[in-house]
Amino acid sequence: MEMDINIEWIKVQLLMRKRFDEVLDVTSILYIIGLQELGKNHQPLKKEQKIDIIHIGTCTVLIPYGYYQKIGIDDDGWPHFKNIKKLPNNFVGELQENLMKKAIIEYLSL
Numbered sequence: 001m002e003m004d005i006n007i008e009w010i011k012v013q014l015l016m017r018k019r020f021d022e023v024l025d026v027t028s029i030l031y032i033i034g035l036q037e038l039g040k041n042h043q044p045l046k047k048e049q050k051i052d053i054i055h056i057g058t059c060t061v062l063i064p065y066g067y068y069q070k071i072g073i074d075d076d077g078w079p080h081f082k083n084i085k086k087l088p089n090n091f092v093g094e095l096q097e098n099l100m101k102k103a104i105i106e107y108l109s110l
Helices: 001-019 026-038 047-065 093-109
Strands: 068-071 080-083
Touching: 001 047, 001 068, 026 080, 026 093, 047 080, 047 093, 068 093
Parallel strands: none
Antiparallel strands: 068 080
């Protein structure tokens, strides 16, 4: 299974490189997913807003795993999520990276 994630991740990186002309990491891809879910094109944003967009991307890709549920959109058009179940206490490093890669792979294959 680990090898499958690595192969699929390489495919994601190749897709992103073709689209954006550079290799993107997990955080950058979550930012792009967040922008897509927000329905806005890239524009000058404050650091806080960029973090919020990465959060939108993170919540979105983790919905199928039961960690988040989309609960609505505010008056400014920003989606909001409810945390349904806690991420494991040991959710750091490689474990976190692999789950996020798998979630991104699944999101992009929808």
